[in-house]
Amino acid sequence: PRLVAYVVADRTGAAPEPAALRAHTAAALPDHMVPASFVALDALPRTVNGKLDTAALPAPDPAAAIASGGRLPRTGREELLCAAFAAVLGVERVGPDDDFFALGGHSLIAMRLAARIRAALGEEVSLRTVFDAPTPARLAARLGTATALARPALHAGRPLPERLPLSSAQRRLWLLHQVEGPNPAYTVPSAWRLTGALDRTALEAALNDVIARHAPLRTVFPAVDGEPYQHVLDPARARLELASADGADLAAEAARPFDLARDLPLRAVLSRTGPDEHVLLLLLHHIATDEWSDRPLLADLSTAYAARAQDRAPDWTPLPAGYADYTLWQRDLLAQAGPALLAHWTGVLDGLPAELNLPADRPRPAESSGRGG
Incomplete structure (x- = not known):
């Protein structure tokens, strides 16, 4: 989903250009409320009752936003940015002067763009920078005036310390x-309907293949003197047994929390x-998964099951790096940038209230239930 603004010009002339509208809204609204596209209309469509007919509003045309006959990239930086724009927007090509937001970009895609730029150029890009410089050419010029971030290299397969530190996400x-305490609010459940003949033994073996x-x-989180560390279990010790349950018991199983130090x-x-x-009900603690992990996890489980059903081990493509490699890379990165980042955010948050006094439709409970709504 993305925000689209439909603009009707007043009687004095044509509607402003999308770039001008975006600059105006970006100055007045938080990033997530800035429309991704602006569509000029002669008049807003109405129903026979005079109400706005949202079904009749035309969808924005991303192809129309690509500059026809545009110039080629002049620098290697522009070329890399054009490729990054095209990759995250899912379009075949992007020219140096094509607008990220006119092509359907929004704040979530901008975060992915920032990650690609960080990986390709080693430079940090904020969402505000993307809003202020939304074309590859303008962004290249903006980055050209910045100092590249010296980032430590990620070394795959490096020797691990006896007590592997937690990543920032794990520590939270x-x-x-x-x-x-153990809280089922951090359990990520997913249920999958399986039809056809099922080889239970192969499925359990496939689950253990994925864990290996x-x-x-297969990581637990003990602590010594209050300091946690990752203890990655040997695959031979981290064996998962596929439990059985009636349908009525699945909800109870999902409500059973994890003990991070042991489970x-x-x-x-x-x-x-x-x-x-x-x-098949899969229950993962959020410390080991997120929404982005669902697809590769299920793809690996499917590959492993197909192999085990034929009495063979899965033929994996080796992973380029492991999570432990990332954890040590992040530790090295924060050792460089952490003090400056901490000082920055301490200054930004200084003096702000500990709790926002927002209007609510019901009394605020003393303790969060985690149920939402």
Whole structure:
């Protein structure tokens, strides 16, 4: 989903250019509320009752936003940025003067663009910079005036310390675990309907193949003198048993929390719902997964099951790096940039209230339930 603004010019002339409208809205609104596209109309469509007919509003045309006959990139930096724009926007090509937002970009895609630029050029790009310089050419000029970030190299397969530190994301969830205790609010459930003949033994073997391949799924988080560390279990010790449950018991299983110091952060429960019909419930603690991880996890599970059903081990493509490699890379990065970042955000947040006094439709509970709504 993305925000689209429909603009009707007043009687004095034509509607402003999208770039001018975007600059105006970006100055007045938070980033997530700035429209991704602006569509000029002679008049807003109305229903027979005089209300706005949203179904009749035309969808923006991303292809129309690509500059026809545009120039080629003049520098290697522009060429890299054009390729990054095209990749995150899902279009075939982007010219140096094509506008990121006119092509359908929004703040979430801008975050992905910033990550690609960071990987390709080693330079940090804020969302505000993308809003202020939304074409490859303007962004290249803006980056050309900045000092490139000296980033440590990521060394895959480097020797691991005896006590592997936690990544920043892991430490946040570990701290919440210490404050709140085991909490099912941080369990990420997914249920999958399986139809056809099922080889339970092959499925359990495939789950253990995936755990062996991805170290975060066999990591526990003990602590010594209050300082946690990652303890990555040997695959031979991190064996998962595929549990069975009736349909009514699946919700209870999902509500059972994890103990991060002892439990594998993955449980799997299989429920038989009919002849050749099953539901596979996967429960992962958020310390080991996120939404982006769902697709590769299920792809690996499917590959492993197909192999185990034929009595063979899966033929994996080796992973270029492991999560432990990333953790040590992040530690090295924060050793360089951490003090400056901490000083910056301490200054930004100085004097702000500890709690926002927002209007609410019900009394604020003393303790969060985690249920939402």
